[in-house]
Amino acid sequence: MIVLGIETSCDDTGIAVVKDGSLICEVRSTQEEVHKKFGGVVPEVASREHFKTLLPLYNMIKERFSEHIDAVAVTVGPGLPGSLSLGLCFAKTIALCERVKIVGVNHLEAHLLACLLEYRYPKFPALGVIVSGGHTEMVLWSGWGVYKRIGWTVDDAIGEVIDKIGREMGISYPAGSEMERLSRSTTYEIKIPKLKMEGYMMSFSGIKTAALREFRKITLKEDYPAFALGLQNSLFSSLSSKIERVVQDYKIKEIVLGGGVAANKILRDKVGEVCSKHNLGFIVPSPKFCADNAAMVAICGYDMILRGISDDLSLDYRSDWKIKA
Structure with a gap:
């Protein structure tokens, strides 16, 4: 099973591919330099940066990995509403065009399941x-x-x-x-x-x-x-x-x-x-998988699908989503 993961919960944009539980490729873009002058993350600025970088990152992934995907996993909460909304809309577009299932990932659960990328x-x-x-x-x-x-x-x-x-x-x-x-x-x-x-x-x-x-x-x-x-x-x-x-x-x-x-x-x-x-x-995890990244979203989505969990195109973001069973 091949899962494409998308991460846009805050100020990092990421896309990754996991195949049968192993990370195949990952790209990410950080906004640190953009937000430095403000002394912290500005939500509206973060949304604009996601809007600019999502498609170029997706094209990079397509150049590196050409196989047909089986599902799209996307962070839907918790996080900044504007950032989550952009990532979710992008994920829905891919799921619709590729005719594959979509699964909404809890960002905090993804941080825990990042351990599966290496351990x-x-x-x-x-x-x-x-x-x-x-x-x-x-x-x-x-x-x-x-x-x-x-x-x-x-x-x-x-x-x-x-x-x-x-x-x-x-x-x-x-x-x-x-x-x-x-x-x-x-x-x-x-x-x-x-x-x-x-x-x-x-x-x-x-x-x-x-x-x-x-x-x-x-x-x-x-x-x-x-x-x-x-x-x-x-x-x-x-x-x-x-x-x-x-x-x-x-x-x-x-x-x-x-x-x-x-x-x-x-x-x-x-x-x-x-x-x-x-x-x-x-x-x-290694430091690179501690920071917000799409690899952890993809592996979490992969794990959720194995547990029989998936969503449909009515999926919405939940900016204050708490982790629970």
Whole structure:
């Protein structure tokens, strides 16, 4: 079975082809340079960029892969309404012209199933942890296509905090890679208070406020690396403590980490420590598959079709779609 995947949930445009569960080809276009001057993603600008790049990317895919496809998988939520709508309209056009089925993919589920591009299904029950600019969520993954959202941030996502603090530091959007690079040059950190919240729910706005307060005390740029390290340690340690609680309560066998921030080595190491402590398996995609991409959409669509799930041309986007069974 051959599935074409389309990703336009935010500011990255991507198209990929998966055949019998293996990635055949992928193209993507990032809008980072376009949004840098605004300090973040501007929804209307993102939509315009998708409009300009979707057809050229599709033509590139057609040049590389000429076989007839069996289905089109497209991200329909969560994400920016304008961006989702453009990707969905493009996918419907292909499905209609090629006379193939269409399947609407949940962007967060796709981040979890990105593990299938390089690895395998996790051992169940597993814990899916999605960390990105828009989401910080823990998902109990108890079987094939069986999910339960059990913990999430009630305010800022971790990636959002990093971008907002980065803007204060004069770091261009997105700030994650530069924040991580800065922290590699020091072992000393400026301590920032960690999350104090019971249960599985999370709130990172307090860490953001405390970090801004500490940053405004800094008088020398030489202290930026120590501050960057302290911020990341605070955010990632707070998350890993929540992960550990879920591991103990649900007898988790394996952890799957996904989302753009999952490319961060400090986060990977923190989650890896929890796995080592409790003798758990740990699956995390290569950094290129942590960022938003169409390969994860295609593999998710492929998996959904195997589970007997597909849609028709009445499919609509759901900008606030929550992951669930």
